[in-house]
Structure formats: C-alpha cells, structure tokens
Amino acid sequence: MKPPIPARDISPERQAMYYAGMAAGVVGALLFVSTFFSFAMNFGNFDDFEGRARSIFLRAVGGMCLMVVGPAVMGVAARGLAGSGVKLDPEQARRDLEPWSRMRGGVIGDVLDEIPAVQQVIDRLGSADQTVEVVRVRCNACRALNDEHDKFCGQCGERL
Ligand SMILES: [Zn+2]
Incomplete structure (x- = not known):
C-alpha cells in the first residue's frame, strides 16, 4: 500500500x-x-x-x-x-x-546543521590552546590582577 x-x-x-x-x-x-x-x-x-x-x-x-x-x-x-x-x-x-521553497530551505538547513558541528571542532581546537593557563598575580596594594611576569602593578605601580 x-x-x-x-x-x-x-x-x-x-x-x-x-x-x-x-x-x-x-x-x-x-x-x-x-x-x-x-x-x-x-x-x-x-x-x-x-x-x-x-x-x-x-x-x-x-x-x-x-x-x-x-x-x-x-x-x-x-x-x-x-x-x-x-x-x-x-x-x-x-x-x-x-x-520547492521548502526543498531549498531544507538544503540550506542541512548546510546550517553542519555549521555548529564545524564550530564545535573549531571551539575544541581553540580551547586546546587555552589550556595553557595564564597565572595572574593580585596586587597587595590595590587588589588589581596582574600578569605573573609583571614586576610592577599595572593599576597602581606598586612593586609586586
Ligand atoms: Zn596595585
């Protein structure tokens, strides 16, 4: 049937x-x-x-x-x-x-469906780089966060 x-x-x-x-x-x-x-x-x-x-x-x-x-x-x-x-x-x-427009929409939809998948892969690749954590040092005088390599506070100029 x-x-x-x-x-x-x-x-x-x-x-x-x-x-x-x-x-x-x-x-x-x-x-x-x-x-x-x-x-x-x-x-x-x-x-x-x-x-x-x-x-x-x-x-x-x-x-x-x-x-x-x-x-x-x-x-x-x-x-x-x-x-x-x-x-x-x-x-x-x-x-x-x-x-016909539904067919076209479907084709475009199929393409769009693939984009988040691609996006996820890109995100994962990107986050792999960012697993290298940036160590921040808090200034004792003003509590501002500074890079661990900084010798002086970017906010108040105090020696870290
Ligand atoms: Zn400071």
Missing part, C-alpha cells in the same frame, strides 16, 4: 501533467526528427510529392509545437498555475511553490 501523499506536496495531477509534458516533448522531438528521415528516404521520388510534403510539413510544425508546449507544460506542472505566472495569484503562488 502506498503511503498517502502529504497535502503540502505537489499534487498527483500536477505530477501527471509534468510527465505528460515530458512525453509531449519527446513525441515532438521524434516527429520533428522523423521528417528528416522521410525526406532523405524519399529524396528524388516525386510520386505524390505534394501529399508527402504536406505530411512532412505538418509533422515538422506539429513536432516543433510539441517541443515548445511539452517543456512549457512541465514548467507549469512543476510550479503550479499561479507559481509559474499563468494565473496571477500571489497567495496561490506561494502555496504552489511551497514544496
């Missing part, structure tokens, strides 16, 4: 439309290419030249139309009517494009 398609995903209708567009584009390309073969095979054959020329012309034009329409249908199916600008409806467009 197939799991139900989440409501926020691209609808089965749009998916079907996408593949129909893809098929149309492929059929169009085949039709278009077939005209070259017909032309080559019948080269020099003038029986019913007019009829064949018409057939070749129709297939060439039809094939070109399908090659233009097919990918266009794929684009509309992928982004939805509003998302692809066929229908002017920004709210619908947002919903149509939601699976």
